Amino acid sequence: PAKWVSMVTARTPTNIAVIKYWGKRDETLILPINDSISVTLDPNHLCTTTTVSCSPSFDQDRMWLNGKEISLQGGRFQSCLREIRARAQDVEDEKKGIKIKKEDWQNLHLHIASYNNFPTAAGLASSAAGLACLVFSLAKLMNLKEDNSQLSAIARQGSGSACRSLYGGFVKWVMGKEDNGSDSLAVQLADEKHWDELVIIIAVVSARQKETSSTSGMRDTVETSALIQHRAKEVVPKRIIQMEDAIQKRDFPSFARLACTDSNQFHAVCLDTYPPIFYMNDTSHRIISCVEKWNRAEGTPQVAYTFDAGPNAVMIARNRKTAALLLQRLLYNFPPQSDTDLDSYIIGDKSILE
Numbered sequence: 428p429a430k431w432v433s434m435v436t437a438r439t440p441t442n443i444a445v446i447k448y449w450g451k452r453d454e455t456l457i458l459p460i461n462d463s464i465s466v467t468l469d470p471n472h473l474c475t476t477t478t479v480s481c482s483p484s485f486d487q488d489r490m491w492l493n494g495k496e497i498s499l500q501g502g503r504f505q506s507c508l509r510e511i512r513a514r515a516q517d518v519e520d521e522k523k524g525i526k527i528k529k530e531d532w533q534n535l536h537l538h539i540a541s542y543n544n545f546p547t548a549a550g551l552a553s554s555a556a557g558l559a560c561l562v563f564s565l566a567k568l569m570n571l572k573e574d575n576s577q578l579s580a581i582a583r584q585g586s587g588s589a590c591r592s593l594y595g596g597f598v599k600w601v602m603g604k605e606d607n608g609s610d611s612l613a614v615q616l617a618d619e620k621h622w623d624e625l626v627i628i629i630a631v632v633s634a635r636q637k638e639t640s641s642t643s644g645m646r647d648t649v650e651t652s653a654l655i656q657h658r659a660k661e662v663v664p665k666r667i668i669q670m671e672d673a674i675q676k677r678d679f680p681s682f683a684r685l686a687c688t689d690s691n692q693f694h695a696v697c698l699d700t701y702p703p704i705f706y707m708n709d710t711s712h713r714i715i716s717c718v719e720k721w722n723r724a725e726g727t728p729q730v731a732y733t734f735d736a737g738p739n740a741v742m743i744a745r746n747r748k749t750a751a752l753l754l755q756r757l758l759y760n761f762p763p764q765s766d767t768d769l770d771s772y773i774i775g776d777k778s779i780l781e
């Protein structure tokens with residue numbers, strides 16, 4: 428048998444939603460009940476690097492995460508692999524003597540090695556970067572013809588928020604109308620250069636893994652909260668239009684107000700769930716108060732905050748000068764606990780302090 432191995436490596440950053448996705452209308456296909464908008468981080472922080480390889484000598488699909496083998500049997504991994512294999516094309520590399528016919532991909536096995544450059548258990552969005560990177564690298568390996576938007580619809584079936592990591596800059600996940608999910612995909616609103624004075628700083632206030640997974644949290648919210656219907660139908664559609672406008676105009680006051688109120692409403696909807704879900708903790712609430720007071724004192728917002736399914740604060744400063752002040756305030760008012768070093772407490776570009 429031939430001894431060749433074909434290999435592709437890709438790196439994908441995670442994304443942070445400024446208009447949140449919360450609630451599915453289809454759990455298997457991962458179809459959301461509202462559009463969402465996110466910003467993709469720069470690849471130096473919170474990113475996944477994945478190497479995918481195939482060889483006739485591999486006898487099964489296998490995957491390692493941070494060096495430890497994990498199961499690929501989960502329905503979400505299987506959906507992504509099935510969708511990608513169904514679109515695989517011929518691959519020919521004369522120099523390496525590799526010739527793969529598209530029908531061969533059904534029988535060729537894969538080895539996948541994935542690394543996060545941040546602690547996976549830190550309660551930070553790791554699945555977004557991970558699934559996006561997996562889908563992108565497999566699409567390159569198997570020579571798919573689909574564009575990033577079409578690939579995002581595959582990544583979506585691995586983890587909803589992953590679909591937004593196929594692009595840099597500002598990205599919208601369009602919820603779509605079709606029952607089969609074909610139009611539920613990501614589109615880029617603006618690239619990473621469009622608003623590059625913004626600085627994102629994350630304070631890891633707790634590195635514990637979240638108690639309620641987003642999957643079960645969303646399910647409980649959709650089943651029990653009356654507020655979620657109002658949010659999805661009345662609030663988010665208007666905010667999406669306003670947020671797109673704020674991004675196009677680089678209007679920081681509008682951007683900050685929309686991002687903060689949307690994060691607050693997402694956590695209000697969690698509280699409206701029965702039994703209630705608490706993702707933020709006391710430190711998260713104190714950080715919100717601190718930023719709100721600062722913004723009010725300045726007369727115009729300097730910093731936006733947003734919190735996902737955990738207590739860690741994601742803050743977006745309007746420029747580097749504000750980001751340096753923010754870092755000083757954070758370290759003064761919310762110093763890292765004695766057993767935490769600065770690098771695992773603050774994620775972001777710390778050179779702004781120099």
Ligand code: PMV
Pocket residue numbers: 443444446447448449463552554555586587588589641642735736
């Ligand atoms: O894609 P999931 O299942 O990890 O859900 C992500 C949900 C939030 O992070 C809370 C919001 C979002 O839009 O990313």
